[in-house]
Amino acid sequence: MIRRTALTLGMLALLGTTAHAQSSYPTKPIRLLVPFAAGGTTDLIARVVADPLGRELGQPVVVENKGGGGGAIGAAETARSAPDGYNLGVATVSTTATNPAINPKIPYNVFTDFTPVVNIAATPNVIAANPQFAGKDYKSFLAEVKKNPGKYSFGSPGTGSIGHLMMEMFMLETGAQMIHVPYRGSGPALNDAVAGQIPLIFDNLPSALPFIKEKRLTALVVAAPQRLAVLPDVPTLAEVGAPNVNRMAYYGIVGPKGLPKDIVDKVNAAVRKVLKDPAIRKRIEDTGSLIVADTPEKFAQEIKAEYTAYKNVVDKQKLTMD
Structure with a gap:
């Protein structure tokens, strides 16, 4: 009985110490x-x-x-x-x-x-293009990539990243075919898109927006609940007929x-x-x-x-x- 009581008191002391450690976190x-x-x-x-x-x-x-x-x-x-x-x-x-x-x-x-x-x-997410890309807005972009299946590449933060699978979802919705180029994060992918090493990128808007504002990238379409105040002339994916990609x-x-x-x-x-x-x-x-x-x-x-x-x-x- 004494031993059991001692064990119980020991366990309570341990629990008390743990609780104190967590409460002082x-x-x-x-x-x-x-x-x-x-x-x-x-x-x-x-x-x-x-x-x-x-x-x-x-x-x-x-x-x-x-x-x-x-x-x-x-x-x-x-x-x-x-x-x-x-x-x-x-x-x-x-x-x-x-x-x-x-x-x-x-x-x-x-x-x-x-x-x-x-x-x-x-x-929001955005499909953006290097300014030298043939398509200057969503309609001309989609026409260009569908006319030339497999010709154009797009960058993403890596295989399996949101930029990769959202573009795959986009291709599934629209029938377009593009080549995926994975990077080790958005930063390197954006740098190559701006430099013209890749013509297209599907990226999160916050990291792409400074380049878009500086006209070093062209925003083609956004994934957002509605048009964005910062890009009022750029349609959403829901508007252009790809609602499942509008995530x-x-x-x-x-x-x-x-x-x-x-x-x-x-x-x-x-x-x-x-x-x-x-x-x-x-x-x-x-x-x-x-x-x-x-x-x-x-x-x-x-x-x-x-x-x-x-x-x-x-x-x-x-x-x-x-």
Whole structure:
């Protein structure tokens, strides 16, 4: 009886220590891993949020980039991390839907290896062209690529990335045929599109918009709920008859599986508070993005819905990683 009581008291003490450690979280800097190279939309949104989030939590939030594999390399590192709240990752449609949908060897399970924390924002996507490309608007672009199947290439952040599978979805909808050129993130792909090494790119709007504003890229069509104030003359994919491709991209925060609920709730609350700041909202919304700031449960539902949509594209197009 004495031994059992001692064990019980010991377990209660341990639980109390654990609970105290979690309630005092964080006590050291937090790493926020961006699974793409610097310069893309994922990196941009992470850096807008990181500093104010660190101030809100009382510890620095340090952004680290680890690109490659359409986001899979960085996402896998987040999945392997200890569930202590000090290694979080930015989750995108590429890392949690498109890449897993196309790659059976991806080193994580989207539904069991992550803990969704919060969806920060949703961004429009855009098909853009180098100014030297023959098509200067959506109608002439589609006519040109359909007249010359397999002649033109498009860049994306990597095989299995959202830019890759959204263009595959677009080709499935329109009957166009283009050649995919994968990169290690949006930044390098954009640089080659601007330089004319590739004529076309399907990218998230925030990273492409500066080049579009400078007329170094030409926006042809956007994936957004409605025409955008920053590109009022550019139609949406729904307008031009490709409604299934008219999808936004999300940028959220996840942790590894087993992340304690109180840590999830604390980070979620802190992010949502940060996103109420008019200055932070403006920086994100100026890119054409929409603030989401939802619950962990809602974010988990969004991940499942996007995975299902892109798995359908992979199956219909018979896409592989080769």
